[in-house]
Every structure is written in structure tokens, then in C-alpha cells.
Amino acid sequence: MKTLLRLFTACFFLLIAMNATSEPFRLGMTSATARGQYPLLEEWRLYLQQKLNHPVTFVFRRSYLECMDLMEQNKLDFAWISSPAYFENVRLSNLLVTPLYHGKPFDLSYLIVPASDHDTASLLNLKDKVFAFVDPDSSTGYIETNYQLLLNNKNPENFFKKTFFTFDDQKIVAAVAIGLADAGSISGFAWDTLAQSRPDITSQTRIVLQSAVHGLSPIVARATLDRHDTLAMQRVLLNMSKDAEGIKLLTRLNIDGFAPADWKLYHNDYLMMQRTGHL
Amino acid sequence: MKFFLNLSYRHKVPLWGGFLIIISVLAVSASFIINAYIQVEKDLAIDSQKLGHSLKLNLFSAILQDDIWRAFEIITEASQRESSGMVSVENILVVDRTQHVLVSTHPRQAPILADMHRLGPELDEIAKQIVQMNTEQQKTIYLADSKHYYSITNIANDNTSLGTLVIVHSKDVFLPLFARNAWNGLLVGTIILAILLPFNWYWGQRMALPLVQLAARMAQLGKKWPDNLDPDLYEYHDELGLLFESYKQMLNDMRNKKALEMQIVQSDRLAVIGQLAAGIAHEINNPLSGMLMAIDTLKHHTDLSPRTTKTIALIVRGLNQIKDTVATLLVEAKMNSRNLTPQDIEDVLTLISPMSGKKSLHLAWHCCLTEEVALPSTFVRQVLINLLMNAIKAASTQGEVACDIIIDNEQLQISVSNDGKMLAPEQISHMFEPFTTFSEGGHGLGLWVTYQIVSQMGGTIAAKKEANDHMNFTVKIPLGGRL
Numbered sequence: 076m077k078t079l080l081r082l083f084t085a086c087f088f089l090l091i092a093m094n095a096t097s098e099p100f101r102l103g104m105t106s107a108t109a110r111g112q113y114p115l116l117e118e119w120r121l122y123l124q125q126k127l128n129h130p131v132t133f134v135f136r137r138s139y140l141e142c143m144d145l146m147e148q149n150k151l152d153f154a155w156i157s158s159p160a161y162f163e164n165v166r167l168s169n170l171l172v173t174p175l176y177h178g179k180p181f182d183l184s185y186l187i188v189p190a191s192d193h194d195t196a197s198l199l200n201l202k203d204k205v206f207a208f209v210d211p212d213s214s215t216g217y218i219e220t221n222y223q224l225l226l227n228n229k230n231p232e233n234f235f236k237k238t239f240f241t242f243d244d245q246k247i248v249a250a251v252a253i254g255l256a257d258a259g260s261i262s263g264f265a266w267d268t269l270a271q272s273r274p275d276i277t278s279q280t281r282i283v284l285q286s287a288v289h290g291l292s293p294i295v296a297r298a299t300l301d302r303h304d305t306l307a308m309q310r311v312l313l314n315m316s317k318d319a320e321g322i323k324l325l326t327r328l329n330i331d332g333f334a335p336a337d338w339k340l341y342h343n344d345y346l347m348m349q350r351t352g353h354l
Numbered sequence: 355m356k357f358f359l360n361l362s363y364r365h366k367v368p369l370w371g372g373f374l375i376i377i378s379v380l381a382v383s384a385s386f387i388i389n390a391y392i393q394v395e396k397d398l399a400i401d402s403q404k405l406g407h408s409l410k411l412n413l414f415s416a417i418l419q420d421d422i423w424r425a426f427e428i429i430t431e432a433s434q435r436e437s438s439g440m441v442s443v444e445n446i447l448v449v450d451r452t453q454h455v456l457v458s459t460h461p462r463q464a465p466i467l468a469d470m471h472r473l474g475p476e477l478d479e480i481a482k483q484i485v486q487m488n489t490e491q492q493k494t495i496y497l498a499d500s501k502h503y504y505s506i507t508n509i510a511n512d513n514t515s516l517g518t519l520v521i522v523h524s525k526d527v528f529l530p531l532f533a534r535n536a537w538n539g540l541l542v543g544t545i546i547l548a549i550l551l552p553f554n555w556y557w558g559q560r561m562a563l564p565l566v567q568l569a570a571r572m573a574q575l576g577k578k579w580p581d582n583l584d585p586d587l588y589e590y591h592d593e594l595g596l597l598f599e600s601y602k603q604m605l606n607d608m609r610n611k612k613a614l615e616m617q618i619v620q621s622d623r624l625a626v627i628g629q630l631a632a633g634i635a636h637e638i639n640n641p642l643s644g645m646l647m648a649i650d651t652l653k654h655h656t657d658l659s660p661r662t663t664k665t666i667a668l669i670v671r672g673l674n675q676i677k678d679t680v681a682t683l684l685v686e687a688k689m690n691s692r693n694l695t696p697q698d699i700e701d702v703l704t705l706i707s708p709m710s711g712k713k714s715l716h717l718a719w720h721c722c723l724t725e726e727v728a729l730p731s732t733f734v735r736q737v738l739i740n741l742l743m744n745a746i747k748a749a750s751t752q753g754e755v756a757c758d759i760i761i762d763n764e765q766l767q768i769s770v771s772n773d774g775k776m777l778a779p780e781q782i783s784h785m786f787e788p789f790t791t792f793s794e795g796g797h798g799l800g801l802w803v804t805y806q807i808v809s810q811m812g813g814t815i816a817a818k819k820e821a822n823d824h825m826n827f828t829v830k831i832p833l834g835g836r837l
Binding site: 205236239240241254256 | 420423462465467
């Protein structure tokens with residue numbers, strides 16, 4: 076019995092040791108999802124590491140596309156990306172969780188112009204203007220605008236005089252506020268979050284239009300990732316809203332928590348992508 | 355100008371020096387300031403071009419990928435950076451090869467795709483200069499009447515150019531930098547002036563004051579004897595020092611010459627007077643001897659009345675007095691005198707001691723004569739007695755009379771001094787003339803006789819004031835001198 080107990084104890088410590096030295100979970104982030112909150116993200120990483128009892132690293136890339144490239148190369152286990160990025164590489168990953176904003180997993184696309192622009196009332200007023208997008212794979216920051224132009228029989232390729240990407244929702248606000256771009260499309264969730272921390276910047280812009288709802292950017296898991304690990308991460312994320320420390324972090328991330336991701340939530344995005352030729 | 359040239363060296367030398375120093379310092383300061391201006395311009399151009407060069411490669415990549423936002427971030431960061439403190443960026447534009455704005459740090463003033471030629475006359479001119487840039491990679495442009503200067507950099511990698519980076523600097527930063535350097539120049543100039551001007555003033559005064567004093571002394575020449583130059587005035591032996599030495603030498607020579615002339619005139623006068631006196635004495639002596647002999651013959655007649663006898667006695671006394679006086683005037687070797695011995699000197703001392711004792715004088719006696727010398731003792735004794743008696747008369751009660759007798763340089767030197775009343779220069783110049791007296795009761799022939807004896811023996815006699823305010827008479831008689 077004593078020998079068995081010793082063997083069991085040895086196995087236990089061996090497992091802990093193996094666990095401790097095993098490869099960390101790599102969670103991919105883009106500038107759009109990170110939103111410049113790097114100290115907060117570090118606290119979140121430590122939180123996840125503690126809850127998972129497994130090392131976690133965050134990998135930052137500029138665009139959703141770069142994140143998905145890493146995932147394709149098995150260099151990411153999880154990624155917080157946009158739904159178009161997910162749909163473009165649907166076989167690479169599985170939807171894991173969706174953030175909840177105001178209790179719902181929905182986001183909007185805002186069409187913003189400089190506050191000094193009192194004339195623009197619709198997207199169609201922005202013909203031959205300079206327009207700023209977030210990311211070519213952003214539903215709220217790119218697909219939605221193109222979709223709306225197509226709905227109005229406008230060619231997104233030449234409707235604007237010039238377009239550019241900032242790869243960060245907050246930078247869209249800055250680009251529009253200083254007049255670099257005449258208008259931009261941005262995630263409503265990102266604009267609202269920025270309005271809380273930097274109202275001086277958002278006040279220099281004016282929301283012209285709000286789109287129909289989109290699903291908030293999901294966190295996906297690599298399709299080839301061990302199911303146990305996938306579920307472990309999902310469980311930790313879902314349970315964040317159930318402990319005080321998690322709630323604190325969620326509050327600072329300006330979300331209420333995470334819900335299991337459902338692809339139906341992104342069905343409209345999927346259709347838009349099809350309509351705009353992104354799929 | 356003439357007024358300035360006529361100024362005294364006392365003012366002219368410091369003023370000229372000061373003027374030259376100020377001109378020099380102004381020239382140096384101006385050169386410093388101009389150099390500072392050029393250097394600031396150069397530094398700003400270099401700093402700006404360095405900035406352009408450092409941005410070029412990042413911008414090349416961003417423009418190549420049409421990444422407007424990244425290009426914007428690159429130029430915005432550069433425009434906000436705290437550079438070396440030299441360059442302050444006001445605006446940065448990135449334009450394509452057709453001079454259309456790709457991105458700028460002030461998008462409202464220079465919006466994306468705006469034609470640079472339409473962004474105002476200055477940017478229009480810059481756009482034209484960009485077109486004219488051929489193989490040049492960088493250029494700094496200063497437009498006339500512009501508040502800005504422009505640094506343009508070709509955004510190229512190897513030979514592939516994607517556009518041009520235009521960095522706009524405000525000259526507002528240029529002027530303070532220049533002013534700071536110029537101020538430094540002026541400060542250095544002022545410090546140099548503060549050091550050199552007082553030094554120049556001192557040096558000018560040091561140079562000019564002796565000259566001024568010399569000029570003043572020279573101007574006095576011919577009117578009166580100029581005072582001596584202040585011995586501490588200029589103690590160096592340069593040309594100026596030599597000039598002062600020469601002046602002193604000249605003044606001494608002139609004084610000596612004048613004294614010599616005076617001496618000659620006096621000697622001549624005394625000689626003439628002596629000859630006249632001797633002539634008159636001879637002329638008087640002959641009839642006088644006849645008159646005395648006639649009266650002596652007359653006295654031997656017995657029939658003279660008492661009245662006549664009394665009258666004859668009166669005439670005889672008068673004639674004898676005339677005879678004595680004439681004898682005194684007529685200094686002649688009446689006899690063959692023996693040589694002077696130390697005992698003669700001692701005799702004189704014995705002779706005059708009672709006189710000095712009456713006035714309780716301190717008689718400082720110093721005689722170096724130890725043996726007989728070839729001088730007539732009678733005349734030397736007479737000279738010595740005359741001098742000593744005069745000194746005793748002149749000395750104050752309980753005063754001091756000094757007598758110094760030495761043989762020096764084949765000369766007998768008798769020096770007699772007293773602490774009595776000093777004689778005026780005018781009195782000294784006439785003191786050896788007959789009937790010149792400075793005391794009551796004297797007939798004024800003592801010094802005349804002394805002078806006659808001494809000069810006839812080939813010697814000299816001089817009166818002078820000693821340093822202790824004693825009146826001194828010095829007689830020098832060459833050994834072997836005879837009347």
C-alpha cells in the first residue's frame with residue numbers, strides 16, 4: 076500500500092512537472108482585438124494561465140490574415156479574430172466563444188465622419204472621399220461598407236477616391252478626427268469603448284449611421300488542437316464572469332463575459348462576404 | 355578730425371587704442387555671428403536631411419504597400435519627436451511622383467491626393483523644384499520672404515523612386531538659435547572689451563603721461579629752468595625710456611653749461627674788479643706814500659701850533675686808514691713766505707678758539723695735514739682765518755662750525771661750514787666782490803681778499819648749501835701754488 080502511495084505521488088508530481096514544462100497555449104490577437112490594452116491583456120494572460128494551470132502566451136499580429144497564417148502553420152492554438160477571418164479559413168479553426176457586450180453577442184458598424192462635417196448623411200454622400208477601414212477581414216470595419224455600396228449599386232473599388240486600412244478601430248477614429256480620412260467604418264463596440272476612455276477623440280467624430288447587428292469577433296480554437304485543451308480554454312473563458320477576478324478583467328475589457336460561439340450568429344456576415352465576393 | 359588729431363596724447367592714445375580694439379572686437383564678433391548664422395543654417399539642413407534619410411526607408415516600404423496609415427504614423431512620430439534641439443518640424447508631406455499628396459501630418463491643410471501645386475505658392479515652388487531634382491537625393495530649399503525652409507528627400511530605394519518626402523521647418527526656430535549664437539558672440543566680444551579697454555586705457559595713460567610731462571618741460575625751456583621729470587614716471591629702457599634719459603642728460607648739460615657761464619662771468623667780473631682795485635690801490639699808494647712822508651717831515655718842525663699838530667695827527671690817522679684799506683685791496687706777495695706746516699693750522703685753531711668760545715660753538719675740527727706742504731703759510735693761514743672768522747660770526751649761538759682740511763688729488767682742500775643763516779643765491783653770486791658784507795661791522799673785504807689769494811694761487815673757492823642746511827665754503831689750492 077505504501078509503495079502504491081509513493082508511486083501515485085511520484086506520478087502526480089511528474090504530471091505537474093510535465094504540465095509545467097509543456098508547450099504553452101498560444102492565443103493570437105490583432106491590433107483590432109488588443110485595442111492597445113497591453114497591461115490589461117497581460118493580467119488576463121496570467122489569469123488564464125492560473126485558471127488553466129497551463130502556460131499561456133499571447134501572440135500579437137497586425138491583421139486577422141496574419142493571425143490565420145500563423146494558425147495554418149500550427150503556430151497558434153487560439154485566436155481572437157473577426158468572423159470573416161474565420162469564414163475565410165473555416166477549416167483551420169472552430170468557433171469557441173463570443174464576447175457579450177451589454178449582455179448580447181452583437182456588434183454594430185458605425186459610419187463616422189469628422190465632427191466638423193455636418194453634411195454627410197449617408198454613405199453615398201462620401202463619393203470620391205478618402206475612406207478609412209479597419210482590416211480587410213473586418214465585418215464592421217470593411218465588409219459592411221462594401222456590402223452597403225453594392226446594395227446601392229456602387230462599385231466599392233472606385234466609389235472612394237482613396238481608401239486605407241489602419242488595422243485598429245481606435246486609429247480609424249483618430250484618422251477621421253484629424254481629417255486624414257473623410258470618413259471611416261468602425262466597430263460600434265470599439266467606438267463605445269473608446270468613448271469611455273478617450274471621449275476627447277471620439278467627440279471629434281460624428282456617427283452618421285449604425286448598421287444592422289453583427290456577431291462580436293469570436294475566439295476560435297485551432298481545429299487540430301487537442302479537444303481537452305480546447306474545452307479547458309472554453310470552460311475558463313465561460314466561467315470568467317463567475318469569479319470576482321474574472322469579472323474585474325471583463326469589466327476592464329468592457330465586456331460582460333463570454334458565451335459559447337454559435338456560427339448562426341455570424342450567418343449575416345457570411346452572406347455579406349458571399350455578396351461582396353470575399354468568399 | 356583735426357580736433358581729434360590736435361588732442362593730447364593723454365587722450366589720443368587711449369582713444370585710438372579703444373577705437374581700434376572696438377573695431378577689432380566688432381569685426382571678430384561680426385565674423386563669429388556670420389559664422390554662427392552659416393553654421394546654424396548648415397546644422398539645420400544637416401539635421402533635417404538626417405531626419406529625411408531616416409524616414410526614407412520606412413516610408414518606401416509603407417508607400418510600396420500603399421499603407422497610408424503606417425506612412426502617416428511614421429511622419430507623425432517624426433514630426434513630434436524631440437530632436438537634437440536644433441530642428442523643429444512644422445509639417446511633413448509625402449508626395450507621389452506627380453506631386454500629389456500621399457499623406458501629410460496636417461491632412462486638413464494638405465489632404466490625401468491633393469495636388470501640391472495647388473497648396474499655396476510656397477508648396478507650388480517646392481513642387482517645381484522637386485520636378486527639377488534629377489539625380490539629387492536630398493536638397494534644402496530656402497525660399498525668399500518665406501517663414502519656412504524645406505528639406506526634400508527622394509523616397510527611393512536604389513534607383514526606384516516612389517515619391518518625395520517634404521519636411522517643412524519653421525524659421526521661427528532658426529532665429530532663436532541664431533540669436534542665441536549671436537548673443538554668445540556678443541557676450542564674448544563684450545568680455546574681451548571689458549578686459550582690453552581698461553588695459554588699453556591704463557597702457558595709453560602709461561605711455562602718454564611721460565610724453566605729456568616731457569612736452570610740458572620742453573615748453574618751459576627758454577622761459578625758465580624746467581623741473582626734473584618724475585623719476586618713477588617711466589622706468590623702462592625702451593625707446594621712450596631712452597628719450598627721457600636723453601632729456602635728463604640734455605637738461606644736466608644745459609645746467610652745467612649755464613653754471614659754467616655764470617662762473618666765467620663771475621670770474622671775469624672779479625678779475626676786472628681785482629685789476630681795477632689793484633690799479634686804484636697802486637695809484638693811491640704812490641701819492642699816499644708822498645703825503646705820509648710830507649706830513650712826517652712836517653711833524654719834525656717845532657713851530658707847529660697845537661691846533662696844527664692835532665690836525666696833522668688827524669690827517670695821519672686818516673691817511674693810515676686809507677693805507678690799510680688800500681693794502682688790504684692790494685693782495686701782493688710782500689714777503690717770501692715759508693711753506694705751510696701742520697703747526698700753522700694748529701696756530702689758527704688756537705687763534706680762533708677764544709672767538710668760538712664766546713658763542714659757545716661746537717667746533718668740529720678735522721685736519722689731515724701731517725707734514726709740510728708747498729704752499730705759502732702766510733696766505734693759507736689768512737684764508738683759513740678769514741673763513742673761520744666769517745663762519746663763527748655767521749653761526750648761531752651754541753651752534754656748530756666745522757672745519758675739514760685734507761690733501762686730495764694734489765690739492766689742499768679747506769672746507770668750512772656753519773649752521774648760521776643761509777645766504778640767498780643772489781648774495782652768493784656777489785659775495786666775493788669787495789665791500790660786500792653780510793654782517794654789521796664788517797668792511798666786506800674778507801672774502802674778497804680770500805678770493806684774491808686763492809685765485810692768485812691757482813685755486814678755487816665755492817660756497818654752497820649743504821644737505822643739512824649748513825652754509826659751506828670750500829677752498830681748493832693746488833700744491834705748489836704761489837702768488
